[in-house]
Amino acid sequence: MDQPGEEAAMPEDRLDERSxxxxxxxxxxxxxVEDGAVGLSELTRRTGLPKATVHRMCRxxxxxxxxxxxxxxxxxxxxLFELGMRAATERTLLEVAxxxxxxxxxxxxxxxxFGVRDGDEVVYISKxxxxxxxxAPSRIGGRMPLYCTAIGKALxxxxxxxxxxxxxxxxxxxxxxxxxxxxxxxxxxxAQVVERGLAYEYEESAVGIVCVAAPVLxxxxxxxxxxxxxxxxxxxxxxxxxxxxxxxxxxxxxxxxRRGNMPT
Numbered sequence: 001m002d003q004p005g006e007e008a009a010m011p012e013d014r015l016d017e018r019s020x021x022x023x024x025x026x027x028x029x030x031x032x033v034e035d036g037a038v039g040l041s042e043l044t045r046r047t048g049l050p051k052a053t054v055h056r057m058c059r060x061x062x063x064x065x066x067x068x069x070x071x072x073x074x075x076x077x078x079x080l081f082e083l084g085m086r087a088a089t090e091r092t093l094l095e096v097a098x099x100x101x102x103x104x105x106x107x108x109x110x111x112x113x114f115g116v117r118d119g120d121e122v123v124y125i126s127k128x129x130x131x132x133x134x135x136a137p138s139r140i141g142g143r144m145p146l147y148c149t150a151i152g153k154a155l156x157x158x159x160x161x162x163x164x165x166x167x168x169x170x171x172x173x174x175x176x177x178x179x180x181x182x183x184x185x186x187x188x189x190x191a192q193v194v195e196r197g198l199a200y201e202y203e204e205s206a207v208g209i210v211c212v213a214a215p216v217l218x219x220x221x222x223x224x225x226x227x228x229x230x231x232x233x234x235x236x237x238x239x240x241x242x243x244x245x246x247x248x249x250x251x252x253x254x255x256x257x258r259r260g261n262m263p264t
Contacts, residue, residue, distance in 0.1 A: 023049060023057055028066065028076070034139075037073035090116070090125050093225055096255050097216075100248040101128055101227065108241050110231040113138060113213075115151045117159065117223060120167055122152040125225075138230075147172055147186060148179050150201035150213035150238075151228040157193035158215050158223040164190060178203045198242050199226075203233055212238035214249035219257055227252070 030046040031038060043058065044051045058074055061067040065079030084090075097114050105112045105128045114126035121143040138144060146152035147167055156164060164187070172181040180186050193199045199213045213228035227249045229241050 020057075023047075023053065024061060024066075027054065027057055027061065028080070031076050035075075037070055037075050039073040043074065092256075093216075093252075094126060096259075097225070097227070097252045098126065100251050101126060104227070104229060104244060104248045105129075107244050108229050108231075110229050110236060110241070113151055113211075113228045113230060114225060115155070115228075116225045117146065117152075117155040118143070120146055120163075120170075122146055122149060122155055122226070124151075144205055145173070145175075148175055148201070148204045149228075150199045150211040150230075151226045153190060153193055153199040153201070154213040154215040154226040154228070155223045157190040157199065158217060158221065160222075175205055176203055176207050178207075180204060197246055199228075200238055208233050210236055210238050212242050212245050214242075214246045216249045216252045216256070218253070224253070224256065 026047050026049065027043060030043060038046075040051065040055055040058070044054045047054060049057075058067055058069070062069050062074075062077070065077045067074050068077045069075075093116070094114075101112050101114055111127065111129040113124055115122040115124045117123075122145075123143050124138050124140055127138060127140050144152060146156040156167065168183040168186055172183070172186070173179075174181050180189065189199075197214055199215075201209070201211045201213075203209060209230060210233045211228045211230035213226050215223040216225040216227065218224045227245055229238070229245055230236075231238070
């Protein structure tokens with residue numbers, strides 16, 4: 001994850017896919033957030049590696065508990081979850097944020113997200129929803145572009161100008177008819193986010209979804225994370241919950257600063 005106060009590193013090189021580590025990572029990264037079991041032939045197609053190599057690597061990954069295997073195919077293993085939960089930055093954030101997220105859900109009874117910026121995307125590290133939660137495309141561990149989600153715009157608006165310029169001058173894919181893809185309009189929206197401390201989305205990442213988000217700011221006013229509440233466009237009015245979202249984000253930031261363990 002990006003460190004607060006730093007621009008996203010744009011790696012010029014990836015791991016050599018001819019190396020053991022590179023091939024193992026290629027296999028693990030070929031699993032999507034919606035995947036259940038994936039067969040050997042499909043993993044071979046996704047990775048472009050020889051079938052014998054994929055079979056051998058998957059066998060080793062199963063032994064390491066990074067994959068599990070069943071008659072239906074391979075799945076990401078519990079060992080990956082255990083390793084992920086040892087990540088100090090995300091663990092610290094969740095330990096502090098979860099009570100605020102739960103309170104926010106109790107108050108709104110709508111879907112609550114908690115995400116961090118990674119490069120040009122938001123990665124969701126927590127999601128709380130009830131029986132009537134909106135059919136949002138987000139998943140824990142999933143990614144979405146920064147420019148078309150409320151939580152992403154809350155993170156982007158407080159990032160450095162180099163990041164904003166790069167994203168606004170790059171390709172802005174229209175995900176729905178309401179996705180804002182005009183750089184000038186999007187830049188004006190980001191300026192409003194900084195002015196208000198709040199970001200809004202109106203069916204820009206998925207049809208029928210609206211939300212409001214606020215950044216969790218570090219002591220240098222750079223975004224550590226962001227919190228959002230999401231609901232269906234037919235009955236959810238994000239402006240009505242703006243104060244609660246803003247207060248939750250400020251509460252998380254205050255405790256992190258008080259503890260002196262603001263993620264770095």
